[in-house]
Amino acid sequence: MKVYDNKNWWQFLFLITKSDTLSKLAPLILLLMVYSLGVAYAELHYFKVTADSWVKNLPQMHSLLSFVISMLLVFRTNTAYDRWWEGRKLWGQLVNTSRNLAIKIAAVTDSKDEEIRKFFRRAIPIYAFALKDHLQSKQTQYSLHEGEIEGLPAKVDVEKHVPNQIAKSLFAKVNLLYQGGKITGDQLIVLNGELSAFTDICGACERIKNTPIPYSYSVFIKKFIMLYTLTLPIGYAYLLGYLAAPIVGFVFYVLASLELIAEEIEEPFGTDENDLPMGKMSENIQRHVGEILE
Amino acid sequence: MKVYDNKNWWQFLFLITKSDTLSKLAPLILLLMVYSLGVAYAELHYFKVTADSWVKNLPQMHSLLSFVISMLLVFRTNTAYDRWWEGRKLWGQLVNTSRNLAIKIAAVTDSKDEEIRKFFRRAIPIYAFALKDHLQSKQTQYSLHEGEIEGLPAKVDVEKHVPNQIAKSLFAKVNLLYQGGKITGDQLIVLNGELSAFTDICGACERIKNTPIPYSYSVFIKKFIMLYTLTLPIGYAYLLGYLAAPIVGFVFYVLASLELIAEEIEEPFGTDENDLPMGKMSENIQRHVGEILE
Amino acid sequence: MKVYDNKNWWQFLFLITKSDTLSKLAPLILLLMVYSLGVAYAELHYFKVTADSWVKNLPQMHSLLSFVISMLLVFRTNTAYDRWWEGRKLWGQLVNTSRNLAIKIAAVTDSKDEEIRKFFRRAIPIYAFALKDHLQSKQTQYSLHEGEIEGLPAKVDVEKHVPNQIAKSLFAKVNLLYQGGKITGDQLIVLNGELSAFTDICGACERIKNTPIPYSYSVFIKKFIMLYTLTLPIGYAYLLGYLAAPIVGFVFYVLASLELIAEEIEEPFGTDENDLPMGKMSENIQRHVGEILE
Amino acid sequence: MKVYDNKNWWQFLFLITKSDTLSKLAPLILLLMVYSLGVAYAELHYFKVTADSWVKNLPQMHSLLSFVISMLLVFRTNTAYDRWWEGRKLWGQLVNTSRNLAIKIAAVTDSKDEEIRKFFRRAIPIYAFALKDHLQSKQTQYSLHEGEIEGLPAKVDVEKHVPNQIAKSLFAKVNLLYQGGKITGDQLIVLNGELSAFTDICGACERIKNTPIPYSYSVFIKKFIMLYTLTLPIGYAYLLGYLAAPIVGFVFYVLASLELIAEEIEEPFGTDENDLPMGKMSENIQRHVGEILE
């Protein structure tokens, strides 16, 4: 995610950034403009379309369907944004859960017991880093603690589901504390919400990552945009002549941009400019948990 | 659900997959086009509609109603998508609940007690498989455990509600552990959330499966689309002549496709291409629970 | 709710069921068509409206307002559907809660103690039946158990709030088990969520039943539809002549149908075709609870 | 809230109730109609606008902006309704919470201990009455109990936040029972959810009451409606002559009504016809709690 100054409108008109849809769509827009010029030339010079021609009333259909296409694109935009925002909320919950667990561990355990604090100071932020790598399909081997802690593995097994192993270690450690009498049953219950939340967050992120919008909608919207734009110059050539070319290009730019941005936004766990800054958030978790459990 | 490369726009224009609405609607579209040609022929050659004719202003009505029809279809699309997404969320919760239960069982029970682990390694994923079969109205007999466990049936009874029996066995097993002193009361409370969640998820999936959109809306939308499309060529034949036929076909294709996709999406537990990959998700649950409880 | 085959489009065009809005609106539609014919006759033969007349531009206003009216109707449709779906969710929760309570009771109590099982096998489904009757303003006297159980009334008092009495008996029974040492405090906490849920569901259903959409909206939408349709033929008579009559009828049919369906849907606890099958759901609860607690 | 028969459409056309927006907007509508007549007179007789005049194309702008204004009004309508419905839900929760607390108190305390029952039979419904008065900025002094209960004040202090004091007394009383050994710790946990809910509901109602829609939107929507309507007759006078006056009046009536209803709805705790029947709901709570704790 790029931080920017929102205020200068002119800047946005001429600014063409790497992530801009204009640069991505440029080849297709040019192709459509050439096609529109061809259609206009054919109608004006070859078929010699006149006011009697039926073709001049074709834009009626485009008006009729303009509502449907607009609403479909808004549906697309809304669902894509909802996924993106849900992804952001889940990572916000991860921050909260990490902090709350650290605050509670700091309170319920003996502040002199450096070994407990060390474990959680290390294991809590690792969950965030591991989830980030898991969502980006990276395989990283994390060591959970130095030295030997009975019943806890020191390293994760990259062949298996990594965040699950860290969640399991966290829960196992808390249970060891409970069985060893270092925390009471009431305190175990108090810690339970945070411990379950890690796996809930992981599963919800996986859901967003693995489930795109239904295939039927995805295909239908693209097909509709293409058919709509390809038939547009046929009627416009009579009304607007060669001006039809830039207009068709502009209409396609608007419609296709919305589809393109939606595609980019709906999977927020990648490394695009619009994707969530999971690396930075993981570092924040590390810093804050470190502060709390120091 | 089919995984595909989203990026190639041209591909989508010409691609006609099995699930494409175009192939499903083709007969009706052709019929409508023939009908439109008939209307156009009648108006142009038989009735000889002229600029004085009132019929030429009929498209005014279609413009007026184009907002209503668009919005109805968006309402339809939104509600269908919401059901689909809720179904997906429920199965995501099933994944989370299965993992969390496995993680907690792994932590609170003795890691040497192979019999407990064996039971949960088997019973947790079976819930997912049984729910899948239940939602697809299949009757499968599952054996919950080998050998004899006091108070637990070894097999489900396919005449009764299958997921309920597995949920009951899970709860009964946890209660046996509690009564046998293998887990404490605090740990019972900690496990309670996950145990209740199974049945909540099952009930919510049944709700989506058994409750289509109200009959009145379903009938009204279809009736509206048919009346709208059937009256369209009457006015368009004057303005667009024989061109009315492809246009009416295209308008119907767009409107009916949205209704058709919505119908397919709103019940996400079938075996269509857009339906949820419940089989694959159940296998994932099996693998992950196996990893955690090994 | 009627189960039907969704696939045949032609069927929907000609099908006129009892619940169809067409039959309900028929008298008003006919009246409006006669009125429109009168307006058309007056304009064409009496006032002899010509192209100079201002009246011919009146449809401009109807175009301008067509967005507002469409959006209002979508707002109406969305809120009505949300209530209907919320009602369905609440009854889905009732199913889940009944099952979960039965599963937990089956697990935590002695499977030989037939008296406890008998009580819950009877009392849990009665809550559903009582809620159904309560929402449909029927007064039915239920007997909760045969024989004498200390501290529990055997019959409900139909003069008082019936579901409350059953919820109270359920909670009282669980508390008796707790005080008698048949369940532990931890198990009491585990049962608490389900026991509270019954009353929450009842209150939420009452809220939907007792609170229609604000009076102002209801009046305004109806007034707007009537004024919009009554002024429509004035402008259309010039453009469309006697064709204005079927068109005005069709526009009114579409607009008023949406309002009519919304009215029917927004209170889902009646006995209309679109209303929730509460009786069937109650029977399902009875069967499933019976299976679990047998 | 007024209960009414929804079915008679004609009634709604001619019915002008006290709460009707028509009577509230009448002066402004009349003023706008006079203004429109003035504009029409000036254009027709003074400026003698002809078909060459640019002014006749002004309605193009109004068409272009009609989507924006419709959508803004729908946004306004949706947010106002959401607040109203949230307010209703909160009061529904208050009903549920009051009933559940009464049911639980009835179950966990000795049914012979009349003093406990008396306290809750009085204190629970008083919360509802006090919240109603608090939201309507009334100051009423409630006495919580007769006689002396150690640690509980007998009367509220009207200078301070009244609902807080009642919530505090409820919690204090429950805690007294716990400390006096009349309820166990497990039962205290079971009662905790209801006790916290009172204050959560109160705070959420205060939020709705104290936070109108952002000032910027409120100003912008009104300004937009006024500018839109004031420029409307300029273009319409050429097209529609003196007919512009009733049309401008009607358009303003529709747009302003939506804004007006939204304003009325968004604060649902007053004493308007559309506001929530908090008094009646409080009495229901009193009756039901009385039935349960008798």
Added chain:
Amino acid sequence: MKVYDNKNWWQFLFLITKSDTLSKLAPLILLLMVYSLGVAYAELHYFKVTADSWVKNLPQMHSLLSFVISMLLVFRTNTAYDRWWEGRKLWGQLVNTSRNLAIKIAAVTDSKDEEIRKFFRRAIPIYAFALKDHLQSKQTQYSLHEGEIEGLPAKVDVEKHVPNQIAKSLFAKVNLLYQGGKITGDQLIVLNGELSAFTDICGACERIKNTPIPYSYSVFIKKFIMLYTLTLPIGYAYLLGYLAAPIVGFVFYVLASLELIAEEIEEPFGTDENDLPMGKMSENIQRHVGEILE
């Protein structure tokens, strides 16, 4: 947030407040009007555009795209308002949590133990003040208590995350009470919800503050508005002559205002007129907590 009388419509027409978008957009609007006059002059006197010219049909494109632009702006408005309202809800929760914690502390601790009450009377409202300063990036040093309390720092460290430190102190203090036997384990569980809520609220506010709408949408909407408005006078100059200038200005005012208000609203934790009155709310928390714990 400014409190105002909503009723006077005329006032809103002429009122131009500091926060009004009109004053902010004035320079750009003037520039666009001058540009439009230039375009109109060029077309009318230089190019002498006639009825044959293709340019006169350009507004067709603007009609076609007016739905898309309206819907994009509504999407923008909705998401901005949702953030604003979510921010308001979070602060409402902070009020509730603070009150509930105070009520519970008042009930579960000895009312004679002035030291405990003093601590919470001070520490609970400080959380609100600290969160306000944290969200506005101010660094304030708070002292949590006077005198020495074992295990609790007396001052916060402004170099670290301030709200976290206060949440940690609150949890540590409650845990001290638990370990010192002043509250029981059941009471600890009862207090847990409120203690976790503080950090959840803080994290959610940080999420809203740190995550603007995706960059792609922000750029695209602004670019679309600029291109739409800049091409508008080209077609309008033929239809509306010099009138195109005020019209283009008005259209831009409407479109850009919505974007501008959305930008202002979407980050509700600043010090703008539309931003949340966090200072006042913090003071209310202080007063109410003081009343409860006095």
